[in-house]
Every structure is written in structure tokens, then in C-alpha cells.
Amino acid sequence: MVTSSETSVAARAKYEPVIGLEVHVQLLTASKIFCSCSTRFGDPPNTNVCPVCLGMPGVLPVLNRKAVEFAVLAAMALNCQIRETSIFARKNYFYPDLPKGYQISQYDKPLAEHGWIEVTTKGGIKKIGITRVHLEEDAGKSLHEGFPDAAEKTAIDLNRTGVPLIEIVSEPEMSSPDEAYEYLTRLKEIVLYTGVSDVNMEEGSLRCDANISVRPRGQKELGTKSEVKNVNSFRFIREALEYEIDRHIGVLESGGRISQETRLYDANEGKTYGMRSKEQAHDYRYFPEPDLLPLAIDEKWQAKIRESLPELPETRRRRIVAEYGITEKDAIVLTATKFLADQFEAAAKAAKNPKRVANLVQSELAGRLKAKGLEIEQSPISMNGVAMSADLVESGVISGKMLKELYDVAFERGKDFPVVYEEEGRPEQSRDTSTLQKIIDEVIAANPKQVEQYRAGKKTVLGFFVGQVMKLSKGQANPQLVNELLAKKLE
Secondary structure, eight states: OOOOTTSOOHHHTEEEEEEEEEEEEEEEOOOOOOSSOOOOTTOOOSOOOOOOTTTOOOOOOOOOOOHHHHHHHHHHHHEEOSSSSEOEEEEOOOOOTTSSSSSEEEEOSSSSSEEEEEEEEEEEEEEEEEEEEEEEEEEEEOSSSSSSTTTOEEEEEETTTTEEEEEEOOOOOOSSHHHHHHHHHHHHHHHHHHOOOEEEEETSSSSEEEEEEEEETOOOOOOEEEEEEEEESSHHHHHHHHHHHHHHHHHHHOOOOOOOOEEEEEETTTTTEEEEEEOOGGGGOOOOOSSSSSSSOOHHHHHHHHHOOOOOOOHHHHHHHHOOOHHHHHHHTTTHHHHHHHHHHHHHSSSSSSHHHHHHHIIHHHHHHHTTTOOOOOOOSSHHHHHHHHHHHHHSSSOHHHHHHHHHHHHHTTTTHHHHHHHHOOOOOOOHHHHHOOOOOHHHHHHHHHHHHTTTOOGHHHHEEEEEEEHHHTTBBHHHHHHHHHHHHOO
């Protein structure tokens, strides 16, 4: 087989990748989709189960209303058209963690269709179509490690069986792994903003299957696709797609044919491996679920759900750029989650200079959080603390160096900025002009060459002198006052 490292640039230029993604999102309901069992993650295996989700004879499913409302809200946020009537179906297949021998899903009449997401590509803004959003129940989980006899046996945990999911199926309109990565990033942001899921990949709240094929450039007909399943990070999805593109091209260039199959990605090796031949829709023998009525979502119910639709990331970015005068790049970072965007806006409204707040969040706060392995929700310094520190710098009460030191102390003690500022005795920059004059005289005397340059018209040298004074004052001097005194002395 031709590997990715051996695939020539010329060979790759002959082909066009075509990528479509199927994303499963667990809805943030307290109970399962067809019964009252808990959806709580991390409980002991096989404790959140009942006759309904285990598929015992004689039981009947009852649809969770909140799951429907969450699914509709997500579909609206993805610009989909909501069907007034959708149908549940049985998707038949055998697998050890599927106790009923079928999965209740939706097939030919899904909850919603014809949506789209805008992504930023090298060529500009691109609209990726969403074929459908439908409701379904999750299967259980097969456990292959962590047990004394794991090498010979597979354990089954059915806690996830019946957990409510939406499946979001894109059109095959992505033409690179980078576009797929961008699509997933935007999708995750949108779903997080709606609050219908925590989209936690580590806990299985968001899972993605990628469909990939290649075709000669200019050809309209799609090539034979392979599906890559069970990839647990966006980065690995991008890597798996890169590998598959080169694998497909290598097979075609060597005269072979692509098999339609499902493959698994090994992140340690950076390779995919064949798992099974890819099923077609007819293999699942779909038929309408006889125990559930058609799902009717009339205009009145849709309108009520639409009222809870929040301002979505792209709209919010445009607004805060205009409202607070920050850059688009800053806005992308500050609206990554609804929590962060809400917190930033509260601080920006309270602070004298919103731009300084934006800079502090991205430089001083984000760097320390990353170093400690913390999320923004776990930050010891609140956004009120960021706003207060920004105002102190803006007013010249403290210097940037003093702010850094106070932030370090806040993270060491696990306390908010206002508390640390009080504990440290409300430090201020030095405005003692007599002490500053002595330092300035010392700096000027030690740098006659720079003095000559300044007096010859090279005014940018002033920054050098300011830096030297700040260094000798150990960052305690007021920069504005230092600038004024230096300018007078040098003139």
C-alpha cells in the first residue's frame, strides 16, 4: 500500500477529497429518551437501567418531551427546517450492547432537514449544508479493558442504552480535513450556546463518524467512500482524514479499487484499519416504530421553543466587535463559549476600557489557566476581578508588571484579584518625583550616546530611557510620569 508519506504532491493534486460528517450529540436531559432512568455519567455499570431501556417483553416506550424540545432548539440553531410530523423507526442490527436487537431512530421522515453552518476557509466564508437532524436512542458500551479477563472477554455496560441523542448529518461538501475541523469547531460552539448538550467528547457526549472519498478533479460523480468511526478528538479526526485521503489516492494510483468499509483510527500509529464492510440503509431493515405515534410539532410549539434560542456565536461576534471596538480575532476567542462571552461582556461594560479587558483575558488570564490545566469556569480570578485590574492599570494606579505579580499571587492562593489586592496592601505605582528624578539622572548619566541620539532628533530613544527607569524602579514607577519627567530632562 502507498502510505501518506509516499503519496506525491503531483498525485494528490489530481484528486479532490469529498468529506461528510455524522455527529452524534447527547442531549442534556436528566432522564433517558423513552424511560425515566438517569442519564448521569460515571455511575456503576448497569445501575441506570429498567425493563424499557433493556427491551424486556411487553414494555412500551414513552417519549421524553424535553429531549424533543432540545433537539428542535439545536436544529433551529443550525438553520434547519423543522418537520411538523416526523416518524420514529426501528434500525435493526445485532450487537452485544444493543439489548433490543434494534435502535429506535428516525429514517425517511426526520425531525429537521436542510440546514447549514458557515465556516471560514482559505478561500473565505463557505456554507456547509446539513442534510438532517434526527432523534435517536444511544446503545450501550462495550468495555474491552480494565478487567482481569479482558484479553478473552468483553464486558457490557448498558447505562448508556436509551440516552437521548441527535444525529447531525452534513452534506458531503467539505473538501479538506481543515474544513472538517472548522465545521466541527463551529458546530460544537453552536450546540454549546443552545445549552442542549455539554458536548464533552471524553464522556461520549459528542462523537463523530467521518465519511471520506476522493475523485479526479472536475468529476461530478462521488468516489467510493470509507467511514472512520470512534475518533475521540477533533485533532485526531483531522489526522485520520489526512491518512485516508492519501490511502485512497495511493490505492487508485496503483490501479486498485477502494472498498466501501468502516475503519478505525489508531492515534498512536497515525493509521486507520479496516473494521467491517460498510452497511447500506437497506441492511438495517428500517420500518416505522409500532409503539410510538408520529411526532407532531406544530407552529405554536415551534414558536415557543424558538423563544429560548440564544444569540448565536457568529451574530454575537459581529456585535461585540462593533460595540466594544475589539478585533475580529479577539472576538473569536472571547465568544468560544457562551459562559466566556457572557463573562467578558459583563466585565467590558463595567470597565473603563473594554479593549484592555479583552487583552488581559487572552494574555494574562488564558496563559495562567492553560499552565494550571484549568477551564475559564475554574479561574480564581473572576471577570469582575479582571475588570478591576484593567481599571487600575488604565488609571495608572498599578503598572503592567505589578498586575502580573498580583495575578501570580491570585493563582498561587486560589483567590480573586480584589481579595489579593487588599491582602497585599493595595499597592500603587510610585509617584515620588524626587526619587524618580534621581533615577532619571542616573540613567541619563550612564547613557550619553542615547542622549546625543535623542537630542539629534531620534525621539524613539525615549522608550529606551523609560525602560531603564522602570527597571531601576523595579516596575514601581508610574510610566506616564516617567515619560513626562524624562522628556523635560532630555529637552
